[in-house]
Amino acid sequence: MATLELIDIAKRFSKNVWGVKKMDLEVEEKEFIVLLGPSGCGKTTTMRMIAGLEEVTRGTILLEGKDITDIPTRDRGISMVFQNYAIWPHMSVYENIAFSLKLRRMPGNEIKARVQKTADMVKIGNLLKRLPGQLSGGQQQRVALARALAVEPKLFLMDEPLSNLDAKLRVIMRTELKAIHQQTQATSIFVTHDQSEAMSMADRIVIMKDGKIVQIGTPDEVYFKSANIFVAGFIGTPPSNFFTVKCSVENGGISLQHPNFTLTVDPHEFKELQEYRNKDIIIGARPEDILIVPKESAAFTEKVLVVEPQGSHQVVAFKLNERIVKMIVSPEIKVRPNDTIGLAFNVQRLHFFDSNTEKRIPLGREEL
């Protein structure tokens, strides 16, 4: 039995404003789920409906098999880390963490032990007497975390908890959060708009757009089998490059024609593409799947626009048919702006999308 089940839930704020249009999701016990999507896609609204801070317009929410759709927030047995922490400034760190335990009339010494334990877990055990105003942003974040963990909830919700931290701390907290999750095994839903955060933390990622789920999958699945152009473009930095090509079948080979290049692929391996004979399809190429090759074996040649060294790799950008294309190359390869380079694709790793529906064209070979 899943811990959390969202069955066809939706939220309408006013006549034409939908927070969430349709959402179906099952979260397994101990799972770490990340809701990922651009700002305004309905992640917060989903979270708030699960928490009961927002009434659903339609649908059912089950928590451990129990229908909680119309149960008040405080009785749902969930806890939450808010984006702006929402820790209470007039209470000490200790009082913040102990708040819900006191309301539950837990015995005093148990409260003390529990607060100390959770505070130690997030490394603020020595700050319990302080007021939130005397803490740094990162420490306040930890207080919010400890407060949520102390409840030992059935479900642990986090709405962009790291977005107010500086870049370096954010990466550190990512790792710590994951470690805490492995230790507590609390079923968690984590909201973010940062795809690298999602990739690094999630057991499964739920990608949302315009109030709907676009794809649910493990980080590898959403990266290597992006369900549509949106996902392929959203996941990964730099994002995928897209090329619209015309598909034609000639002398038994499939040829994909772009104004600047023509790709010929094996008709058996890519037999699904045959159905697109004489139609447009869209190729999605991740930056690492475009390769620099000697000019004589290149699919096309192009002049380098800019080179962005990153240390571990470098990003090379060029212009193709008026659009910027970015690729990742190893730091050993020496390229400079205005060099003319030969380029080719790692055909095995390319994504193909229907140009009308923008959906992935599933290839049978991928199932192998």
Add this chain to the structure above:
Amino acid sequence: MNRMYKRQLRRSAKRASLYIVITGILIIIILPIFFLFSFSFMSDYETYSEWPKPLVPSLKAEFKLDKEVDGYHLFIFNRSENDFMPFGPLSFHDDAGELEKLQEFVKRQANCTLPVSKIREYMHKADSGTPVTFNLRKKLLANYVLFFQVVNGAPKAVLNSLMVALATIVISLSIGGMAGFAFARYFFKGKNLLKLSVLFVRMFPAVSIAIPMVIILGRMGLYDQPLGLSLVYSVGQISMSIWITASVFMSIPVSLEEAAMVFGTSRVGAFWHITLPLALPGLAACAMYSFIGSWNEVISAVVLTQFNPTFPVVVYKALVGSQGQINLITAGSVAQALPAIIFTLIIRKYIIQMWSGVKV
């Protein structure tokens, strides 16, 4: 489906009860104000001869003229009795003096114009034996006009009040605005003390300050002068101005000034070209707040004026001294209240902002 229906029902019930409560509150708030306005439009007849008093002023008066053996009789329609009631002299005849008196009576009591020629016209019609009825348009603003005519020095008092208000605005906005800016932009010793001045200043009753001020202003030659009064009002207004302007300046990021200074303006120039224009609406609100405070003040003005009273003093004396009918006094009150109400509604956003800016 059933659940959605239930949810909707619950929501509707919740909303309905909310709006019932709100309507109740609004009635309590609005009703007295409504009646203040309503009374100010009523004629003496409506105010004193209709019982229970009509809740809304009528826009016209209905008359009936009848001829009997002893002469002509005039009746007026009484809304609470739902019938014509005798109005004016027991009977009257076609006599120039009598008719002029009647014309005056109709004007005073019913706020209607009934020229003698018209009375004669109706008398002729009534001669046939059947009574004539006719409607006259009521002059709605008659009480307001009358208030300024009969109450001693009311027009001049308005002028005095305006002068006092203007001087108060100038004094409190300039002095308070400077302090408010210091408040918003600098840290200095005694800041907290100054912040509390609003409270300290109010702890000593205004009237008790006014009493020694009689002598002090007298020595300065400002007793019974608008300027003298505004000097006293400004004590309270300055402290409010500090709070308002401080919150206004706080809401303008320092970085905007700094940006201007980066591009080569001086600190004063930055203030002049960047901060001041942005602060202007807030400062205008502050001016209006001072206006309201000064325009509404009564008691210091009672103490500190003699021959040059302000408008509130005139209304106050009319009310306390029962110098006139209640409908007349309500007209004076409305005339006094209207500018204050309008200004308050204009600056409501800033009033809220002021209180969020500074706290004890």
Add this chain to the structure above:
Amino acid sequence: MTSTKSFLSLDKESKKKMVPYLLIAPVIIYYFLFWMFPVINAIVESFKSVDGVWTFDNYLYIFKNPVFYQALFNTGFIVVFSVTIEFVLAFGLALLINTKFKGSSIFLFLAIIPMSLPAVAVGAMWSSGLATRGWLNSLLMTIGLIDDGGKFLFLAGGRMATMWLIIIIDAWTVIPFVMIILLAGLQGIGEDVREAGAVFGGTKFQILRKITMPMLKPTITTAMILRIISAIQIWLIIVLLFGFNRLPVLLEQVVLNYDQLGAAYFERIGLALSVLVALIVSAASVFYLKVSGSFEKEAVQNE
């Protein structure tokens, strides 16, 4: 040369430090001239007889006068109940408006009208309303709640009835003002801290008691102090409705002595009385600050 230069730069530095003091100097001077000076003057004069001889007589006269104790009691009664009632209702209103229901801005718009009304207009409004043949009785009759024989004699009640009437009228006038202050404070508290209260198991009432009100404390203190100060100084509405001496309160006695009795002797009594009022106001404010624990908080912050 060097010394001159360093002297100049030091001068510039200290000049900069002077700026805020220059900006607040006019306020200080103004307060000194037109507040401090008359206040001291009033205090000094209250200890002098008409002939300019130092004396306690003015105060003794007050303390021997039973009306003073009546006024003291009446004022205290009105202050305690009106401030309490006003706070509770204004807080309720502020919470209501802060839920931002549909139409709440229009509601706010209408709800603040009473605070803008001049005292005299309020007096005219209620004296025209509470008269036996006023609009309130008319209204009650028109909607059929009472008949002609059942008219309420609002203005002819006993002392307690009169005081409650004043408390209600004062509440009607002042609630919007208190509400605005509390609303401003509420708007400064994020929605999320209250939502966190719900997530972590608080009922609506627990959230109000344990989160909203403590966070609102500085605002509440401000509102309460301001109200206590002006509630102690209530008098005009009483005089407008009942005339002098019907319901003696402290400040009414000041005005009565100073403005109505019309002798130099009584003017001094008025002054002495106003000094007492100021003392009472300050004592009440300090008392409230102490009871509400505002001093402790400052002490913690100063540590």
